[in-house]
Amino acid sequence: MSLWRQITGGLRVLLRRDRADRDVADEVQHFLDETTDAYLARGLAAADARRAARLDVGNAAIVREQVRGAAWEYRVATIGADIRYGLRRLRRDGGFTLTAVLTLALGIGAATAIFSAVNPILLDPLPYPQPERLVAISDLGGDRSRVDVTYGSFREIAARSRSLDALAVARPWQATIVGSGAPEQLEGQRVSAAYFRVLGVTPFAGRGFEDVDDRVNGPNVVVISDGLWRRRFAADPAIVGRAVTLDDAGYTIVGVMPRGFENVTAPAAELWTPLQYDPSLPKDGREWGHHLRMVGRLRADAGIDAARRELDAIAAAPKPDFARPPWATLGNGLLVTPLQDEIARDVRPALIAVVGAVLLLLAIACVNVTSLQLARGAGRRGEFAMRAALGAGRGRLVQQLLVESVLLSTAAGALALLIANAGVGALVALAPPELPRAGAIRVDLAAFVFAFAVAAFVGLVTGVAPALQVARLAPGDGIQRASARIGGGHQTARRVLVVAEIALALVLLVGAGLLLRSLTRLFSIAPGFAPSHVLTMQVQSAGQRVAAPANTHRFFSAALEAVRAVPGVEAAGFSSQLPLSGSRDSYGVHFESTPTGLSDADGGAFRYAVTPGYIEAMGIALRRGRAVDAHDVDGGPAVVLISESLARSRFPNTDPIGQRLRIGPSDAPWRTIVGVVGGVRQMSLALDAADAVYVPDVQWTAFADRAMWLVVRARGNAAALAPAVKNAIWSVDRDQPIARVSTLDTIVEASAAERRFALVIFEWFAIGALLLAAIGIYGVLSGSVAERTRELGVRAALGASRRDILALVLGQGLALTLVGATAGLVGAAAASRALATLLFGVSRLDPATYAAVVVVLGGVSALACSVPAWRASRVDPAITLRAE
Amino acid sequence: MGENTDVIQGTLDMLILKTLSLEPMHGFGIARRVEQISRGVFKVNPGSLLTALQRLERGGLVDAEWRQTENARRARVYSLTRAGRKQLDASTADWNRRAGAIARLLKADA
Numbered sequence: 001m002s003l004w005r006q007i008t009g010g011l012r013v014l015l016r017r018d019r020a021d022r023d024v025a026d027e028v029q030h031f032l033d034e035t036t037d038a039y040l041a042r043g044l045a046a047a048d049a050r051r052a053a054r055l056d057v058g059n060a061a062i063v064r065e066q067v068r069g070a071a072w073e074y075r076v077a078t079i080g081a082d083i084r085y086g087l088r089r090l091r092r093d094g095g096f097t098l099t100a101v102l103t104l105a106l107g108i109g110a111a112t113a114i115f116s117a118v119n120p121i122l123l124d125p126l127p128y129p130q131p132e133r134l135v136a137i138s139d140l141g142g143d144r145s146r147v148d149v150t151y152g153s154f155r156e157i158a159a160r161s162r163s164l165d166a167l168a169v170a171r172p173w174q175a176t177i178v179g180s181g182a183p184e185q186l187e188g189q190r191v192s193a194a195y196f197r198v199l200g201v202t203p204f205a206g207r208g209f210e211d212v213d214d215r216v217n218g219p220n221v222v223v224i225s226d227g228l229w230r231r232r233f234a235a236d237p238a239i240v241g242r243a244v245t246l247d248d249a250g251y252t253i254v255g256v257m258p259r260g261f262e263n264v265t266a267p268a269a270e271l272w273t274p275l276q277y278d279p280s281l282p283k284d285g286r287e288w289g290h291h292l293r294m295v296g297r298l299r300a301d302a303g304i305d306a307a308r309r310e311l312d313a314i315a316a317a318p319k320p321d322f323a324r325p326p327w328a329t330l331g332n333g334l335l336v337t338p339l340q341d342e343i344a345r346d347v348r349p350a351l352i353a354v355v356g357a358v359l360l361l362l363a364i365a366c367v368n369v370t371s372l373q374l375a376r377g378a379g380r381r382g383e384f385a386m387r388a389a390l391g392a393g394r395g396r397l398v399q400q401l402l403v404e405s406v407l408l409s410t411a412a413g414a415l416a417l418l419i420a421n422a423g424v425g426a427l428v429a430l431a432p433p434e435l436p437r438a439g440a441i442r443v444d445l446a447a448f449v450f451a452f453a454v455a456a457f458v459g460l461v462t463g464v465a466p467a468l469q470v471a472r473l474a475p476g477d478g479i480q481r482a483s484a485r486i487g488g489g490h491q492t493a494r495r496v497l498v499v500a501e502i503a504l505a506l507v508l509l510v511g512a513g514l515l516l517r518s519l520t521r522l523f524s525i526a527p528g529f530a531p532s533h534v535l536t537m538q539v540q541s542a543g544q545r546v547a548a549p550a551n552t553h554r555f556f557s558a559a560l561e562a563v564r565a566v567p568g569v570e571a572a573g574f575s576s577q578l579p580l581s582g583s584r585d586s587y588g589v590h591f592e593s594t595p596t597g598l599s600d601a602d603g604g605a606f607r608y609a610v611t612p613g614y615i616e617a618m619g620i621a622l623r624r625g626r627a628v629d630a631h632d633v634d635g636g637p638a639v640v641l642i643s644e645s646l647a648r649s650r651f652p653n654t655d656p657i658g659q660r661l662r663i664g665p666s667d668a669p670w671r672t673i674v675g676v677v678g679g680v681r682q683m684s685l686a687l688d689a690a691d692a693v694y695v696p697d698v699q700w701t702a703f704a705d706r707a708m709w710l711v712v713r714a715r716g717n718a719a720a721l722a723p724a725v726k727n728a729i730w731s732v733d734r735d736q737p738i739a740r741v742s743t744l745d746t747i748v749e750a751s752a753a754e755r756r757f758a759l760v761i762f763e764w765f766a767i768g769a770l771l772l773a774a775i776g777i778y779g780v781l782s783g784s785v786a787e788r789t790r791e792l793g794v795r796a797a798l799g800a801s802r803r804d805i806l807a808l809v810l811g812q813g814l815a816l817t818l819v820g821a822t823a824g825l826v827g828a829a830a831a832s833r834a835l836a837t838l839l840f841g842v843s844r845l846d847p848a849t850y851a852a853v854v855v856v857l858g859g860v861s862a863l864a865c866s867v868p869a870w871r872a873s874r875v876d877p878a879i880t881l882r883a884e
Numbered sequence: 885m886g887e888n889t890d891v892i893q894g895t896l897d898m899l900i901l902k903t904l905s906l907e908p909m910h911g912f913g914i915a916r917r918v919e920q921i922s923r924g925v926f927k928v929n930p931g932s933l934l935t936a937l938q939r940l941e942r943g944g945l946v947d948a949e950w951r952q953t954e955n956a957r958r959a960r961v962y963s964l965t966r967a968g969r970k971q972l973d974a975s976t977a978d979w980n981r982r983a984g985a986i987a988r989l990l991k992a993d994a
Contacts (some may be wrong), residue, residue: 009942023960027911030959031930034912066931068937173904301914396905 010073010103017077024067028060042213067861068649072259076398082403090407094322094375097408100372104412104459106768107365108451109419114761115447116420117427118351120440121344127440129200133165133298135307136342139290140332141604148584149294149756151277151287153330154192156314156322157294163302163310169292170194170265173273174707175246176540176737177232182435185737186228186539195272196223202256206240213254218547220247221273223255225263228270248735259640264343264436265293269327281323284667284701290586290604295339310335321364323684327588335669342840343436349753349837350432353471354761356834357508364504366458373405373462373496374785398464405463409456420448431761432753446491491784495816498776502820503827505769506857507533510828512762513849514839521841522752528689529579530679532617533570534719534744536578538728540707540737549704553634553697555733556708560611562728563712568721570761571713573614574697576705577606579682579749580648581740583652590625591650592660594806605646605691607663609700609708615641615677619743623647625675632696640671641694647676649691663693664702671695685751711744718743755762758838770857773820774864781868783814792872793880799843809872813865814858821854896928896936897945898979901964904946908963910953913935921978937962945971 013020020218028488035056039049048824057063068074090097091439119349125131138146139153151169158167189195193214202208203223213221221245224233233239251273263269281287298307315330324330344351385395390737403701420443429436467880539559541726563572586604608614615627623644632639640661647656679689710729714721722741729738751757792805800808832844842849868877894958903909903917914937915928942947951961964972 005944006942027934027960028930030910030957031912031915033957034916038916063931063934067934070935071938071942144993 006072010071013068013071014073014076021064025060026065030055030056030064032060055567058797075399077397079156079403082400083407085409085411086400086404088406089809096372097411097571100369100408100459101412101415101773103368103372103772104342104366104409104455105415105419107362108412108416108455109423110765110768111358111362111451112416112420112448113427114354115261115451116424116444117431119444120437121347121435122351124384124440126343127260130297130300131340132338133300134198134339134496135296135298135304136337136339137294137296137311138335139328139330140335142332144332146335147604148290149292150290150328151275152294152322153328154280154292154294155281156319156324157311159322159332159678160308160314160319161296161307163299163307164296165299165698166170166194166198167296168192168198169275169294169296171194171275171292172266172269174540174739175271178245180247180474181790184232185739186270187266188222188273189266189269190275191272192275192277193294198295200297200385201257201261204258204296206253206255208255209272209274214276216276216278218274218276220246220249220251222251223257223272224258224710225270225452226259226261229256236775250458262437262440264339265295267436267439267797283325283667284657288328288665290328300440304336304338311484317494320322327664346598347432347435347754350758352717353511353835353838355760357511357762357765360504360508364501364769364772366455367497367501369455369459369502370462371501371649371776371779373459374465374497374780377465378783383588401464402460405456406459409452409459412455413452416452417443417448419592428756432757435883439492440473451580451646454529457823491787493779494780494783494789497824498773498816499774499820501776502817502857502861503824505758505766505773506821506853507828507831508762508769509857510824510832510834512759512766513808514832514842514844514846515755515759515762517842517846517849518838519752519755519838522685522755523748525681525685525841527579527685527748528620528678531744532717532719532747533714533740534617534619535712535714535715535721536744536747537583537722537725537741538707538739539574539710539712540739541704550634552704555736556697558732558737559710559729560613560858562732563710564613564727566721566724566728569712569714569725570715571613572615572711573617574611574708574710575614575618575699576609576700576708577682578709578711578747579618580685580747581709584683586690587664587693588806589646589691590662590666592662593650593654603799605643605663605693608692608694609697610694611697611708614711615633615694617675617713618680619713620680621678623676623678624655627675627677628694628696632699634698634701636699637698638669638671638699641675641677642673643679643689643692645677645679645689646691646693656802661693663695668702671699677686699760700875755838755840758835770860773857774860776866777813777816777861778867780816781809781865784812784872785809785868788872789880792875793877796875797877805864805875806873809869810862810865813861813869817861817865821857824857825850825854891917895979896932897940898972898975899926899928900936900940900962901968902976903970904962904964905972908961910959914962940968942985944968956991962969 019686032053036049037400040046125133126865128134137149137157139149141147149169154167156576158164161167168191170189172187173190175186175188177186189208193209193211195204196208204226206223208223209221213219224239229235231237233242236242239253239256242249244253257263277287296307298304315333318324318329322797341348386576387397388394390483424441424443428441431438503629538874539553539556559575560572563569571785577585585607587607589605611630612627612632613627624647625641628639628641639662642650642661649654651659656676658671660669660674661673662668677692678753680692681687681689681692697708710725712718712721712725726738726741727737795805795808796802829845836844899918900914903914903921906917909917911930911933915930915933918926918928934972937946937948939961941948945965946962947965948960950958953959953961
């Protein structure tokens with residue numbers, strides 16, 4: 001009842017404010033009239049009675065304020081006024097408002113964008129049921145590095161392990177789809193039957209794979225993604241059972257994955273087909289090649305540690321039922337990692353560094369806003385003192401400032417959302433290609449709320465501080481101080497803030513500097529080949545016409561002839577894998593000169609099946625002997641080239657030419673070494689050149705490489721040759737898809753994508769931080785100069801030259817910079833630890849980088865100091881003294 | 885230094901309710917009645933009185949309406965509601981209990 005009256009009464013007043021005001025005024029008037037009457041009755045003259053009554057009753061306006069101020073709706077009404085006044089003030093202090101809003105918006109926006117990108121990769125659980133039970137299992141190499149597993153190992157673990165509910169392997173698969181639209185090369189995966197069961201996702205239409213699908217010569221069936229179903233098949237509701245032609249073979253679509261299904265082991269994959277490997281595990285087959293990714297789902301009651309123990313025990317105890325070839329003995333154990341860690345493995349260091357960078361930027365933004373608010377508060381002390389003297393309570397002043405802070409934060413928040421949105425787009429575009437879950441990256445509202453809350457809280461607290469300060473001062477004091485412009489304690493606080501800002505900016509600058517130097521170092525490394533003027537593309541041989549290995553080889557050699565005939569081509573060749581392109585095709589190599597067949601010591605080497613011309617087109621150095629040439633034919637003497645690292649480690653004292661080696665299984669043919677070539681960086685510029693063997697493709701009879709990389713050395717612009725080269729290949733067979741056309745230079749650049757990603761972000765953030773720090777120094781110094789105008793005037797009057805005053809102010813600014821830089825150097829030395837894995841060829845304490853950064857920061861701060869210093873030196877003593 | 889004529893803190897509401905329990909009255913009437921009956925000990929200023937009346941009205945203890953008075957002026961006349969009467973009884977009893985206790989304490993001291 002009374003609450004109801006409270007609300008309706010308040011609303012009535014709010015809606016009809018004039019009437020409410022008039023009511024109170026009328027009541028006061030009534031008081032006045034009656035009191036006057038009372039005085040008249042006592043015999044006073046009319047004028048005297050009126051004056052006495054007015055004295056008794058008091059000022060009608062004040063009574064009205066008192067009555068109205070007691071009700072809740074008064075707050076609402078005044079907030080409206082405060083908002084209007086706040087907007088006016090913010091518009092008037094345009095410079096402050098713009099700087100504060102931009103600073104806050106940049107900090108919040110950048111933090112939101114970065115966290116939005118990082119959350120799905122590092123923090124959010126994978127988009128599957130009970131994602132914590134998903135693990136990745138890898139084989140381990142001699143140096144404890146992870147190695148893809150073989151199908152044989154998969155079969156053994158699947159049969160013997162008890163801690164896994166389901167286990168599956170997958171490998172990449174590219175297939176060209178024809179019919180119903182233009183031919184298109186699709187990314188896909190060949191998977192063992194349990195693959196979707198491991199992930200815990202079932203197709204929304206049709207079915208997944210059964211064991212009967214995954215057998216040698218099993219049915220040609222595919223499961224397609226929702227995206228492919230919509231794009232290629234117009235979301236045909238009768239899709240299940242439909243026939244489709246992939247690589248000239250007929251397949252049946254048996255299932256469509258649900259919308260939103262994310263395939264984290266291969267994000268670009270759009271179709272899946274059963275692996276169909278041979279469970280009898282022929283020793284010379286692909287069944288024993290290290291090229292599969294294994295994923296497993298832990299049993300609900302088995303932890304990952306239990307699984308690790310069990311799999312290590314299995315690895316350490318071979319059973320006769322599961323014979324292991326020498327290159328897949330599991331002798332180093334197995335690596336079991338949560339799937340989430342596994343997919344983020346490559347990008348984690350870059351992401352963590354970037355998160356650190358954005359936190360620094362957010363901190364700098366908060367510091368800057370605090371400093372701005374303090375300065376503004378100090379400038380408005382007179383205003384607040386005046387309002388307090390006129391009767392504004394402390395609560396009223398706090399309310400006014402809260403309203404202004406909220407307005408500021410709201411504007412910044414709105415702008416930050418725009419920035420975050422653009423930033424997320426830019427991040428995805430900039431992201432290294434292997435960034436997992438890129439599709440799941442969108443503006444993360446939780447991240448936005450977090451960043452906004454931090455920044456708005458800082459803005460709020462610092463914005464309200466001046467009102468609390470004023471309330472503590474005696475009104476007269478405040479007015480005096482405001483007019484006398486004597487520097488106050490807030491200058492100390494602002495100095496501390498500026499020092500903090502400079503220190504934080506220096507940490508970011510050092511990070512950017514270290515990354516920049518790393519990248520420069522990395523690109524100055526000789527990769528073992530000459531990347532300029534080289535065009536590359538992947539050429540597939542698909543379809544029945546070229547199905548037999550001999551036909552495949554014939555196609556590639558005919559294509560090569562055609563390419564060589566293109567004007568502008570200097571050299572050309574094919575290779576089964578290309579350096580820095582992400583492929584990792586390695587085999588155990590056994591040398592005849594090594595006594596036993598024990599293979600561990602022999603280790604693995606990258607295998608390149610190459611045509612004549614490849615070594616020349618790549619510009620790989622020929623150290624001894626000869627390269628592959630046209631005399632190396634199928635059925636002729638089997639030859640091989642080895643890398644110089646192999647030559648050094650295997651034949652330290654003898655000539656390797658003429659020695660023999662075997663690649664892969666023990667029944668593989670012996671090959672005679674005819675040449676030694678320079679080392680090539682295969683996986684990364686940052687990794688030393690690995691051991692490698694090159695065999696003529698026509699002599700690689702284990703299987704035919706269906707996708708070969710064409711390498712064309714051009715006389716002029718390599719990229720410009722692309723259309724002519726493609727046409728030359730299509731002149732041989734116009735149905736063969738060509739993919740991943742690019743120059744070798746581009747491939748080399750892309751190989752350092754994570755470092756470049758981190759570098760670009762650090763560069764932008766460091767520039768932002770530098771700007772903010774400069775604004776901070778400038779603000780403090782100009783504030784200080786403005787407040788010390790009188791002092792400077794006196795100094796000038798007493799004979800200080802302009803130079804002296806210039807030096808005084810500059811010195812003050814540079815002292816701040818020095819303190820900040822010192823703190824920053826210490827901070828950077830500590831923080832650089834987080835960058836260590838991204839650095840290359842540069843110590844994280846690299847003195848040159850630190851020195852250069854200090855010079856840059858000093859220069860910028862000198863620039864920021866020079867304007868207020870110059871202004872100080874122009875202070876006219878006569879004018880300032882007269883102004884007092 | 886004049887004598888203190890402020891109403892004892894927290895008792896203004898009760899005094900208003902008591903005054904209105906005799907008959908409906910306008911603001912000035914309430915102030916004059918409090919002053920007269922207290923023989924000038926308490927003086928009520930219009931700001932406090934109108935604020936208190938607004939509070940009591942919102943709390944449902946009094947009703948208010950504009951009326952013509954006997955001397956042909958327009959005045960806002962307040963009257964006690966049933967809830968107001970209840971509240972008056974409660975606060976009167978409470979006050980008497982406290983005042984009695986204080987009186988006894990002061991007597992004992994003297």
